[in-house]
Amino acid sequence: MTLRLSQLIGGQARPALSEAWLDVHEPATGTRYALCPDADGEDVAAAFEAAQAAFPAWSTLPPSERARWLDRLADALETRIDDFAAAESRDAGKPLALARDVEIPRAVANLRFFAAAATQFASESHHGQAGLNYTLRQPLGVVGCISPWNLPLYLFTWKIAPALAAGNCVIGKPSEVTPVTAWMLGELAREIGFPSGVLNIVQGLGPKVGQAIVDHPGIKAISFTGSTAVGTRIATSCAGNLKKVSLELGGKNATIVFADAPRTQLFETLLRSAFQNSGQICLCGSRLLIERSAYAEVRDELVARAKKLHVGDPLDAGNQQGALVSKAHHEKVMGHIDLARAEGGKLLCGGNAVQPPGRCEGGWFIAPTIIEGLGPYTRTNSEEIFGPVLTLQAFDDEDEALALANATPYGLAASLWTSDLRRAHRLAGRIDAGIVWINTWLERDLRTPFGGMKQSGLGREGGQEALRFFTETKNVCLNLG
CATH class of the missing domain: 3.40.309.10 (Aldehyde Dehydrogenase; Chain A, domain 2)
Known part of the structure; x- marks a missing residue:
């Protein structure tokens, strides 16, 4: 039977509003085995509304509570490593052992690492020169995370975990070429009762869904991994309204x-x-x-x-x-x-x-x-x-x-x-x-900065760098008299 995927929007499994579908092929056989929602800007708008509604409660949770939810998701994923590895192998054509022994465990590690990092993300204070100054690092709001097809769950969690840990609500877009494990992660989030609207997963093509995420005026930042050509277009789009952007692009x-x-x-x-x-x-x-x-x-x-x-x-x-x-x-x-x-x-x-x-x-x-x-x-x-x-x-x-x-x-x-x-x-x-x-x-x-120079990208991911990207820095100065 053909597997039929769904999106995660506002805590609910949904097809594309257009009810259109994309074929998903198994690289090892060249045959179609799944259907992926062919979403568009209307689905992104619905995801944004859900995320925006969830943001006040999620952003004001103590970091330890956000960490607890990420750990619960990691726990659930860890109990299903074999299922996720089999799906990743089929979806991307990679050896089952590589998915089982390296890539899915790394996805678990991403969630756990940023769960712990959320409780250790400290602000700075300065005094003695000009009053008492302290720095706030506040979540941005709703952010977009666009991940590639080569390491599907590994890189999807690498983006959404720090965004969620920092107190943002997320609209994630996995590659339409390898969408299955992101769908499975969304189903897992529903099973454990992950707070509605905090994590949204919109499926579909880059020019339709990805561009709609980049262009949406309410989405405060874009984290993208993919080709230099697409990254350049994203940077150009984000420049128009000074939207924060992190780009991990190609390499030679x-x-x-x-x-x-x-x-x-x-x-x-x-x-x-x-x-x-x-x-x-x-x-x-x-x-x-x-x-x-x-x-x-x-x-x-x-x-x-x-x-x-x-x-x-x-x-x-x-x-x-x-x-x-x-x-x-x-x-x-x-x-x-x-x-x-x-x-x-x-x-x-x-x-x-x-x-x-x-x-x-x-x-x-x-x-x-x-x-x-x-x-x-x-x-x-x-x-x-x-x-x-x-x-x-x-x-x-x-x-x-x-x-x-x-x-x-x-x-x-x-x-x-x-x-x-x-x-x-x-x-x-x-x-x-x-x-x-x-x-x-x-x-x-995972504590070290990750990213490239020249046409390999802008910004850094990993550790404190990722948490800083997904927050807004604000200085507060108190005159001590």
């Missing part, structure tokens, strides 16, 4: 490997950083820069390991790589591989679509692809591909490594591999990236 991240890189876990981590979730993570290292004296060793070992990665049915525990999220995205990535060939790149492995036998023969799979022989300013090394495609470039010294790392319009993340920690610290300070890992990848302390 460099992984820099020096000849003295510690070999323990090196190749396993390089492989994971390039191909986890079929390369559909904004933090993936899609450009591997290798010191020339170690180039052949690193290249040959990495290619040998990439060829052994099993691509196929996400439900099969023996497969490390699943499908790409949609037919359109599959075609886009294959087009980039063709472009790499046209630009003179040499394919060392992959470069082809994969058709697993059985139920997944119609799915959208691509073999792990490694390419060498392209310069830093080719389109292949400049444009975000967002798939299982890794390029290799050699460098001779530290300055050249830095120049290659920064030869991109993006600036989200980078990884450095070296045994020389002075060199690591020097380069970390000079790389144009908001996040730099040294001898590791994707280790995340």
Whole structure:
């Protein structure tokens, strides 16, 4: 049977007011399996009314009470990890183990972290210079949280949790490509009696629902994760009425490997950083820069390991790589591989679509692809591909490594591999990236600021940065006489 999703508006499960629907496909099979509400601005307006009505009570709850509700939601999600993981795997085409062991637990951790953070979010006071000053950090009101398709529940909770913890009411929009786990979270919120109107989830297309959220005059802030092109349009829209905006956008991240890189876990981590979730993570290292004296060793070992990665049915525990999220995205990535060939790149492995036998023969799979022989300013090394495609470039010294790392319009993340920690610290300070890992990848302390430079976004998420974004700062000064 076709699964029929709903929206969460004012604590109620609702279809789109237009009663229109969007098809949801299973990437591993290429077949439709669900219907998603095709909402529009009228649904956003209804969600805003519900959120606005709920705001006075929610915003004046003690932080400990808001934390209690977030913890209750986390508890409920934790008891259903297997159900949510199965849904995430089916909806996004990713290996079941990745969803079960990493992504759904991270969604639980997001809720728990910001529940605790709500009780520790302190204001400042200043005295002795000009009276007594204290700073209030007050919730904004109704805010919009727009999340992407690649890490559906992981990034949806990463946005809504700090917004709710800070005392705002939320209109959340998950991607229409992967809407199922956000719908399930809404159903979970209803089951535990989450306060009506505090969390609203509107389903539908970006140009209709997303733009309506961005343009609504009563919505005070927008937190968006997605492509740079869409983020630029959102920033332009928000500029017209000076609406707060946080943008976590694309990346073309460099992984820099020096000849003295510690070999323990090196190749396993390089492989994971390039191909986890079929390369559909904004933090993936899609450009591997290798010191020339170690180039052949690193290249040959990495290619040998990439060829052994099993691509196929996400439900099969023996497969490390699943499908790409949609037919359109599959075609886009294959087009980039063709472009790499046209630009003179040499394919060392992959470069082809994969058709697993059985139920997944119609799915959208691509073999792990490694390419060498392209310069830093080719389109292949400049444009975000967002798939299982890794390029290799050699460098001779530290300055050249830095120049290659920064030869991109993006600036989200980078990884450095070296045994020389002075060199690591020097380069970390000079790389144009908001996040730099040294001898590791994707280790995340949720207290730290997260975000990018250049075309990778505006603002920072995580920890106190997120709570500050979702609040308005007000200074109160008392003359002491």
